[in-house]
Amino acid sequence: MSDITIRELVKQYPNGVRGVDGVDVDVADGEFFALLGPSGCGKTTLLRSIAGLESVTEGALHIGVTDMTHVEPGDRGVAMVFQDYALFPHMDVSDNIAYPLRVRKVPKEERRATAARTAEGLSLGGLLDRRPGQLSGGQQQRVALARAIATRPDVLLLDEPLSNLDARLRLEARGFLKQLQRDLGVTTLFVTHDQAEAMALADRIAVMKDGRIQQIGTPREVFHSPRNTFVASFIGSHPMNLLPGRVSGGRVEVLGASLPAPRLTVDVPDGHEVVWGVRPEFISWSGTATPDSVRAEVSIVENLGATALVLAKAGDARLQCVVSEESAPQVGQQVWFACSVEKTLLFDAVTTDRIGGGE
């Protein structure tokens, strides 16, 4: 079993800054797990700590039942693919893939056979004699992956695996990576700043900020039931509408209107200040006044192909909604926005934690 258990992990730099600040994570055997967050949130530091490239200041790390907190990287049974792939330019593809085996003193014939087999599996068959400099970005990435999995590691770590590829290739590599992980069944952690990548690939996501974990959950959980306003605004292709409001008699006063409030998980008095949140995808518009709606004026319409992003002004506040491209309103038009109460979230204005709505 190669599950990962991380307890109260702290990485403090000599200047006192805590890159990772008391993190608890459990990754199940065979799970595809994402570390997601903005740059500087500590996700890469956490990954490097699991690899053993960073020494840990406090806390413990177990892989399976073995305490790996202070074990040398080469003895942890982990393999890592770096953001820049870190291929050795003076070795050909075959030698690159077989390098970890060479370090482990595997005989030459066996090494070459394993390299050829692994390369074949990643459609690198005809490229074994090439140097990394002669390969495209996508091929280099697959060589790096091949080198990582050739040793059959217990844990596979990927640092921003798709960020060096161009947009089209990234989508292709995403599907390929997910398939590969399923086939190998290897416990995999990857770091990304791209929420779409994390949502698409991962079984579960840990959203990080300032060295701390904000929420761990399935893509569905972090999307529909974000724990706080940070997760709410970080997840999703379009940022969630988050507007200040006030609880009043089982409803929320927001944008000068009174809207139905979702079920509250915490008892709060009337007049309690909240943040009202709805994803742009769950807002609909109408050209005439409807009950429980907000009046606004359309200022920008962005055509996104099948859908359109509508930006509207309601007083000083701005609202976004995503609608079908065919039924988009005109710029300057007066519209009424409505959203279903099941999709409405409420956050505490002070703690920013979610206090209502969600699944």
Place this chain on the structure above:
Amino acid sequence: MVSTPSSVGTGVVRARRKRADDVAGLGRARAAAFVVPALLMIGMFLLFPAIWTIYLGMTDYRLTGLAAAHTSFVGLGNYTAAVGDKAFWNALQLTVVFVALSGVIGQSLLGFSLAWSLRRLKGWVRTLVESLALAAWVIPGSVNAFLWIALLDRRDGTLNTLLNTPGTAWLISDPMAMIVIFNIWVGTAFSMQLFSSALSAVSPSQLESARIAGASEFRQLFDIVLPTIKGHILTNTLMITLWTFNTFTPFLLTAGGPNRKTEILSVYIYKTAIGSGQLGFGAAISMIMLLINLAIALLYMRVGRKK
């Protein structure tokens, strides 16, 4: 009124010049005028003395005496004389040993070791070591020689005091070892600096990748670092080989002695040409030395091109 492009300017029609074929658009004549002064200087101070040396090497020209006034042409006589001279072969042999020990092995290895051990250090320790190594490189050779004479002196030398070996004459008992160590001390800074910058070009993620694969630091050095800086190693070896081959500073310590034990080629030429006034013979040996240098440079360049 909106002016059309053709009416911009004074309206005077200017004859269209023919397009110059060179990159700068100067034309041949003006381009040549820029180059000529430099060529004249090179001809006067580099080419002429070289040709003059070739000529001198074929005469019996002397500093003083009869042959100084009435120089006669001797053809390749000086060269046959050099090949038959035991002192010449002694000097060549000493030079090879001196270059190998103090340059190729000593300076390269010590310079690389320093660069390797300093690579992760920042702050004052690094600055201190670098300054000390550079100091030896920056201080003029004559001052360096004086420092080492003071260090190795038989009566009041620092080394004898440190080792508690009063009366040991290092420059007489181990003259070759002393000039080898001296030259390592003088020249290591160059290799250290060159390798420092070379090492900073080694990708950290490649080293980390090897480390996760289980490679020890020693393995990382041989599998990743050395192949990456191969070009730097070659350049460094070429430079210090030529410099060490031509250096004259050891003369200031031992004057080639005792008993010709440290008479490397440069010292031998000096003693022959200036010391005993045989300018023609000295010029001939200089030519031989030049050819050896040329051969070394060509060899390195050929190896460099192969990779």
